[in-house]
Amino acid sequence: MQQAGKFSSLLQIFVFALSFFVFQPFAHASEEENFNVGEMIMHHIKDAHEWHIAGPEHGGTSIYLPIILLDNGLITFSSKHFYHGKEVEVLGKDSVTYHYMEGVGPAEGYALYHEEIYKLNNNGELHFVGDHPHNASPTDLSVTKNVASLLFGSLLILLIMFAVARFYRKNGAVAPKGIAKFLEPIIVMVRDDIAKANIDKHKYHKYVPYLLTIFFFIWINNMLGLIPIIPGGANLTGNITITLFLAFCTLLVTVFSGNKNYWGHIFWMPGIPVPMKIFMIPIELIGILTKPFALMIRLFANITAGHIIVLALISIIFINKNIAWAGLSVPMALFISVLEILVAFLQGFLFAMLSALFIGAAVEEAHH
Amino acid sequence: MDLIKPDLGLLVWTGITFSLLLFLLAKFAWKPILNAVNTREQNISEALELAEKTKAEMQALKAENDQILKAARAERDQILKEAKEAANHMVEEAKGKAKDEAAKIVESARQNINSEKAAAMAEIKNHVASLSLEIAEKVVRHELGSDDKQKALATQLAGEIKMN
Numbered sequence: 216m217q218q219a220g221k222f223s224s225l226l227q228i229f230v231f232a233l234s235f236f237v238f239q240p241f242a243h244a245s246e247e248e249n250f251n252v253g254e255m256i257m258h259h260i261k262d263a264h265e266w267h268i269a270g271p272e273h274g275g276t277s278i279y280l281p282i283i284l285l286d287n288g289l290i291t292f293s294s295k296h297f298y299h300g301k302e303v304e305v306l307g308k309d310s311v312t313y314h315y316m317e318g319v320g321p322a323e324g325y326a327l328y329h330e331e332i333y334k335l336n337n338n339g340e341l342h343f344v345g346d347h348p349h350n351a352s353p354t355d356l357s358v359t360k361n362v363a364s365l366l367f368g369s370l371l372i373l374l375i376m377f378a379v380a381r382f383y384r385k386n387g388a389v390a391p392k393g394i395a396k397f398l399e400p401i402i403v404m405v406r407d408d409i410a411k412a413n414i415d416k417h418k419y420h421k422y423v424p425y426l427l428t429i430f431f432f433i434w435i436n437n438m439l440g441l442i443p444i445i446p447g448g449a450n451l452t453g454n455i456t457i458t459l460f461l462a463f464c465t466l467l468v469t470v471f472s473g474n475k476n477y478w479g480h481i482f483w484m485p486g487i488p489v490p491m492k493i494f495m496i497p498i499e500l501i502g503i504l505t506k507p508f509a510l511m512i513r514l515f516a517n518i519t520a521g522h523i524i525v526l527a528l529i530s531i532i533f534i535n536k537n538i539a540w541a542g543l544s545v546p547m548a549l550f551i552s553v554l555e556i557l558v559a560f561l562q563g564f565l566f567a568m569l570s571a572l573f574i575g576a577a578v579e580e581a582h583h
Numbered sequence: 584m585d586l587i588k589p590d591l592g593l594l595v596w597t598g599i600t601f602s603l604l605l606f607l608l609a610k611f612a613w614k615p616i617l618n619a620v621n622t623r624e625q626n627i628s629e630a631l632e633l634a635e636k637t638k639a640e641m642q643a644l645k646a647e648n649d650q651i652l653k654a655a656r657a658e659r660d661q662i663l664k665e666a667k668e669a670a671n672h673m674v675e676e677a678k679g680k681a682k683d684e685a686a687k688i689v690e691s692a693r694q695n696i697n698s699e700k701a702a703a704m705a706e707i708k709n710h711v712a713s714l715s716l717e718i719a720e721k722v723v724r725h726e727l728g729s730d731d732k733q734k735a736l737a738t739q740l741a742g743e744i745k746m747n
Contacts, residue, residue, distance in 0.1 A: 261585060262593065283592075329585065355592045362596040369604045376612035383619035388626060395616075402616060423617065424609035432604065455586065456593040460601065519586070 252530045260450040260522050263330050263360045264294040268445055273298070278445065280363055282322070284332065286353035294357070296322035297332075307343045315341055315348070325353070332357075361457070364449035368436040376431070405430050409567050413575035422574050425468060429461060430567040437518060437559030441552060452562070453518030455511070462511035465570040470503070473577040506573050510566055517562050521555040 258272075266278040279295040301317040303326070315328035317335070326333050326341050326348075333341055333350040341348040358366075375394065379402075382395040391399045405427050410419040436457075439447040451457055479485065481499040484492050528551060531544040727733050 257586070262590060355590075356595060357592055358596070359590075359593065361593055365593075365597060365600050369600050372604065373607060373612075376608055376616070380612040380615045383615050388619045388622035390623075399616075399620065402613075403620060406617065406620075424613040425605065427613050428601075428605045428608050431608075432601065454590075454593065456589045457597055459589050460594060460597045464601070515587075 250530075250533050252527065252534060255530065256523055256526045259526055260453060260519055261330060262454065264327065264332075264357055265298055266360050266363060266445055266449075273302075280360065281358050282332070283356040283358065284325070284353040285356060286334070290321075290353070292321035294327075296320045297325075297327040300327075303340065305341065305343060307346075311346070313341075313343050313346075326350075330359075331355075360449050361451050361454055364436070364439065364446065364451045365457070367446045368432070368439050368451065371439070372431055372435050375435075402427060405567060409564070409571045413568070413571040415575065415578055415580065418578050419575075422468070422472075422571065425464075426567045426571055429464070429570060430563045432563075433461070433514065433566050434560055434563035437562060438556070440518060440522065441555050441559060450519060450522050453515055453520075453522055455515050458511040458515040461514070461566065462507035465510060465566075465573060466503070466507040468570070469507075469573045469577045472574055474580070476579060476581040477577045479581075506569075510569055514562055514566055517558055521551070521558055524551050525555070 264280055264282060266280060268276045268278065270276045277298065279293045279298065282290075282292050282294050282297070284290040296318050297316045300319045300322060303315055303317050305313045305315070307313055313328070315326050315333075318325040318327065324335055326335055328341060328348055331348075331352065332355050333348045333352050336342055336350055341350050343349070375398070379395045379398050382391065382393065386392075390396075406423050409430070410423045410426050413419075414422055433452055436452045440450055440452060442448055481503070482496055484495045484499070487495070525548050528544045528548040532538065532540045726736065
């Protein structure tokens, strides 16, 4: 009981600190201009070149991440030169004003608009056509918030798994203790319930490392995304680029694992008349792509939706401009956050499970 | 639209990071972990098999022991029986011997007694005969001590002799 009491008071302090970090930027914004929930949420779930920690959106405390550009050679500088650059207001065609940040110092000649980097034209400005600048963009290889989160998450996974591996290397094949005791059931679950259950029992060994990596990558990065402050909070696994890449990996593994039986079912479906066989070819070919496409969309939508719901619930306070609304919004956000912990695991599990299912179908032997 | 537009920079970073992560984990984490887990599972199943085998062996051993114990018990009983019999036999034998001996002793004692008795009787007879002779001599001497008595006896004897 003593410990529980201590823990709950610690939790209270934590929640208090969080509210300070999370709410302050909105509070500030709501004082000055009309608080735009949609914009704030979109801003959060998209990538950025800075890692905002506290304070107002402009001039608050941020970690300025390095900008790496490929533009006739490698150009690197801190994103501080954008965020602390010159704010430019441009009048668009339909009397809409656009705000963008013009780089100063080493960022001279570039401008940041909606987290995209553009080159300034000969007049030294961005030329807007429609709602997008028409300027050329350099290849942006910057360490953005998502890249930083990706690197941190990967490092965390490496540290955890190396710790587990070190345990076995040191103690041999004994009953696990410590972190190995916690993770071994999960590793065994991926091996038995995901790989072995879906892939031929003589072939599944080869795919276990891939499935384990993909499961832990998604799970741990999902969990990191639920932590509101640095180094968590980035919407990494809810980013379409990440889910696209992961789904593409599963597609590659599936296609390169496909045996004669698998391709036979795609290009010459057995057991149906010849015209139907020809008709089925394009359908089956599209089927190869729709499976990983569904993987991509599922992960992206689930995680992004989780972030949006939590942020929207917290925003209730700022929409109503009354702290009393916290009595409603905080418990609801907490409930959704707890649900998201389940979703974090479930999405990792589903992604690995469906990958295993697709691989299993690709390596399945004909059973006639 | 920004939300569902893939970003080249992030894609490049993800590609590099994920490939590296997959390689490092597969080589330095999953391999030792899965090996250890597999080895342990194998050890456990082997140990279980061994335990099962040992149990069966123990059972067989126990049955064998029981058999041996039973045999030993039977043997012991047999030995005890035999020993008892031998003892009885010996006692009987000893008893018989003793009886014979006793009978022999009694017999020889009887024979001795008889022979002693016979000897004593013979001696007594001799004695009695010599005594009788002495008495008879004395009586005769007395009876025939005077002439008259000799004459009377002669007369008497003469009278007894019947003249046929």
